[in-house]
Amino acid sequence: xxxxxxxxxxxxxxxxxxxxxxxxxxxxxxxxxxxxxxxxxxxxxxxxxxxxxxxxxxxxxxxxxxxxxxxxxxxxxxxxxxxxxxxxxxxxxxxxxxxxxxxxxxxxxxxxxxxxxxxxxxxxxxxxxxxxxxxxxxxxxxxxxxxxxxxxxxxxxxxxxxxxxxxxxxxxxxxxxxxxxxxxxxxxxxxxxxxxxxxxxxxxxxxxxxxxxxxxxxxxxxxxxxxxxxxxxxxxxxxxxxxxxxxxxxxxxxxxxxxxxxxxxxxxxxxxxxxxxxxxxxxxxxxxxxxxxxxxxxxxxxxxxxxxxxxxxxxxxxxxxxxxxxxxxxxxxxxxxxxxxxxxxxxxxxxxxxxxxxxxxxxxxxxxxxxxxxxxxxxxxxxxxxxxxx
Ligand SMILES: NC(=O)c1ccc[n+]([C@@H]2O[C@H](COP(=O)([O-])OP(=O)(O)OC[C@H]3O[C@@H](n4cnc5c(N)ncnc54)[C@H](O)[C@@H]3O)[C@@H](O)[C@H]2O)c1
Numbered sequence: 204x205x206x207x208x209x210x211x212x213x214x215x216x217x218x219x220x221x222x223x224x225x226x227x228x229x230x231x232x233x234x235x236x237x238x239x240x241x242x243x244x245x246x247x248x249x250x251x252x253x254x255x256x257x258x259x260x261x262x263x264x265x266x267x268x269x270x271x272x273x274x275x276x277x278x279x280x281x282x283x284x285x286x287x288x289x290x291x292x293x294x295x296x297x298x299x300x301x302x303x304x305x306x307x308x309x310x311x312x313x314x315x316x317x318x319x320x321x322x323x324x325x326x327x328x329x330x331x332x333x334x335x336x337x338x339x340x341x342x343x344x345x346x347x348x349x350x351x352x353x354x355x356x357x358x359x360x361x362x363x364x365x366x367x368x369x370x371x372x373x374x375x376x377x378x379x380x381x382x383x384x385x386x387x388x389x390x391x392x393x394x395x396x397x398x399x400x401x402x403x404x405x406x407x408x409x410x411x412x413x414x415x416x417x418x419x420x421x422x423x424x425x426x427x428x429x430x431x432x433x434x435x436x437x438x439x440x441x442x443x444x445x446x447x448x449x450x451x452x453x454x455x456x457x458x459x460x461x462x463x464x465x466x467x468x469x470x471x472x473x474x475x476x477x478x479x480x481x482x483x484x485x486x487x488x489x490x491x492x493x494x495x496x497x498x499x500x501x502x503x504x505x506x507x508x509x510x511x512x513x514x515x516x517x518x519x520x521x522x523x524x525x526x527x528x529x530x531x532x533x534x535x536x537x538x539x540x541x542x543x544x545x546x547x548x549x550x551x552x553x554x555x556x557x558x559x560x561x562x563x564x565x566x567x568x569x570x571x572x573x574x575x576x577x578x579x580x581x582x583x584x585x586x587x588x589x590x591x592x593x
Contacts, residue, residue, distance in 0.1 A: 240569040241592035248274045248568060251582060251590045252289060256325075258585035259296035260303040265328040272327040276359045277568045280558030281414075283421060284359045286570070286578055291356070292325060293581070300503045301325055301355050307332040315344040318489065319351040323506050326357030326378075330511060334363040334376065337515040341372050345520035349513040350484070352491035356380070357511060360400035361414030361555075367515040368402035368410040371526075375514040376400050379485040379493060381500035381507075384418045385459035387472040390445035392459030393495040396421065397481035402552075404518075406530035412552030417478040418460040419471075422500075425451045425460070438465025485510035566593055 249270040256266035269292060277285030295301035302323040311318040317336055321329035333349040340347025357363070360376045367374025380395030400414040420439050428435045429451035440454030440461055441447055447466045448454060463474025486493025491510030498505055518525035539548045562568050579589040 239572045241572050241575045242565050242567040242569050243575065243590050243592055244567040245274055245278060245562075247590050248277070248286065251578065251587065252286065254587040255289060255293055255582055255585055256296065258587055259293045260299070261296055261325060261328075262304055265303075265325050268327040268331045269325055272330075272358045272362050274568070275362055275365075277570070278559055278562055279359070279361070279555040281359050281555075282570075283423065286574065288356075288358065289578065290581055293585070295355065295503065296325070298503060300506060307351070309336070315340050315346050315348060317347075317349045319349055321351045321354035321511075323353050323355065323508075326355040326509070326511075327362075329354040330357040330363050330376070330513070331366070333511065333513040334366045334374070334515070337374075337513045338367055338370055338372060341367070341515035341517045342370075345517050347513075347515045350489035351511045351513070352489040352508065353506075354378075354491070354509045354511050355507050356509065359414060360398040361402065361412055362400075363513055364400035364402035364414065365410070365412060368404045368412070371404050371518070373404075373514075373516040373518060374400075374402045376512060377481045377484050378511045379482055379491070379497060379509055381497050382495045383422055383460050383500060384462055384475075384478055385441045385445055386478075387462065387467050387475045388445065390441075390443065391495075394462075394475070394478040394482065395497065396460065397478045397485075399477065399481055403529055404526055405533055406526045409533075409556060410552055411529060411533060411550055412555065414551070414555075415463075417463050417474050417481060419463050419465055419474070420460065422455075422460060425454045429455060438469055438471070481512075482510075484512040488512065 252270035252273050253266040256269045257263060273285045273289060296303055305322050305324060307322055307324060307329050308320045309317050310320050317340070319329070319333050329351050333351050337347035337349045357378055360378060363376035364374035377397065377399045379397050382392045382395055384394040384396060385392050386394060396416040396418040398414065398416045402410045402412045404410050425435055425440055434449040435451045435454065437447065437449060438461060441458045442450070442453035443457035447461065448458065462471045462478055464470035482493050485491065489510040492508040493510060497509065498507060533550045536548055536550050541548050575590060575592065582589060
């Protein structure tokens, strides 16, 4: 028993150190966003990702899926889930903890549902396969619902929901993730930041795209406050006793993130409930790993076995005029008088669209100079041609 405890403590210390390293690298990159940026054309960024992923051993198709996903995340302004994560996927392939070849396999299906074995392939390869299947079923049966097991980190959940809304369908996607969130009234982190995405098409082509983690913030934001020696806002994290804290080091040393909403008093049990819902739709429904059984973030001692969920619904199976009503609903909110005249009322998807417009006007994605440098150095080791700025 005591040997087990000692070993476990050593493993925890190792994992904590690794996590801090990963988060630091991530935030030193993000902090430098304030410094000079380099504009990389999207095609160049995609070619770079594709070449790195194939050089690490994956097939062309899977590399294409990865390139589309990561560059879309950056284009939409979610830099934490774009090129910033490329190295993690490359390492997963190089160490072969993620499978490099093969195709996801449909294990069971009905007219509207399918259960897929992701065969431990890259998350975007599994996700793209599953959402394509859900879309096909929705076009035939009105609804397509696909659950996947044996998957890996699949990036921004919104990417898959958008695949459906780009074809006039309502799209939803969710994934479970490594445990980092402390349930309401608990002391231990047993749930991931389990994101959920929902996209619905509107007349103007500007879909409603809600794409969010079910925790208040990502762990990296806590680490950043710690590095700045600043308190964290109320509602972000808990100490090792499960008590809400403003001290970032208590969150990082044995505590955890609070679910969306924060403490019980401010409604955090709703975020907790949403994270559980994601687990039901993913880990539980698909028979994948779930909750604290999922490997710790940043570790690769065993496969991830994530569960994921992909849903497409054809609005034409319901009342005609869906896209018009969607447009009205969104415009009603956008046209409201803002409480701060400098900040117009938005709907989900608008902030990302502003970022995309900015990229379009620049002719590419503005990356901090040191991210591009870091990426190109990694590419060089893989024998991949560097990205070139405009
Ligand atoms: N794969 C994983 O393990 C994983 C885990 C967690 C998060 N993620 C991804 O990380 C990304 C970021 O997640 P997040 O929770 O930090 O997102 P966020 O807080 O930046 O945005 C959440 C949602 O709120 C909307 N929004 C933002 N400001 C708004 C405003 N003023 N009015 C109306 N709507 C507004 C956005 O359009 C978005 O849909 C997402 O793409 C998510 O899928 C992935």
